Amino acid sequence: MTIREGIALREQGRSPEAKALMEPLVADVEGGDDAFAKVFLAHSLADVQEDPEDELAWDLRALAFMDELTDQRAIERGNPGGKNALLPSLHLNLAVDYRRLADMANARHHFELGQTYLDALSDDEYGNSIRSAFAEGL
Secondary structure, eight states: OHHHHHHHHHHTTOHHHHHHHHGGGHHHHHHSSOHHHHHHHHHHHHTTOSSHHHHHHHHHHHHHHGGGOOHHHHHHTTOTTGGGGTHHHHHHHHHHHHHHTTOHHHHHHHHHHHHTTGGGSOSSHHHHHHHHHHHHOO
8 A cells, every 4th residue: 555655755754755755645535535545644643743743734634534534434444443443543643743833732632632542542552652742741
C-alpha cells in the first residue's frame, strides 16, 4: 500500500519523498468509501508537512473523517480497540500542532481529549508509545 510506503519513507527521514508519494492519493482516497484510508492518509500527510499550519489542517481533516469510520472497519484494519484506538494519537498530534502555533488552550483541550481514549489502545508497542507520549505531558 502506498500510504504505508510513504510512512516508511518518513520514518527514514525522507519526508519530502513521502509527501510526494502520498499527495497524489488524496483525490482517489477521499473520493472512495474507505473511511479508514481517509483517516490514515490525512493523519500520515500531517506528519510530512513542513508548515505547522498545514500539519494542523491535515490532522483536523483526519479527525473530521473519524465521523465516517465505524468500529468494525477500524478493527478490520488492525485496531482491536475500534475507532477509539485511533483517537489518542490524533488528539496528541493536534495538541502538538496547536502548541507549535502557540494556541495553548486548544493544545490542552486536545491533550485532555486524547487522554480520555487511552484505554482503547492495545497493550503493544504502538499503544505503549502513545501512552508514554501522554505521560511526558504537553
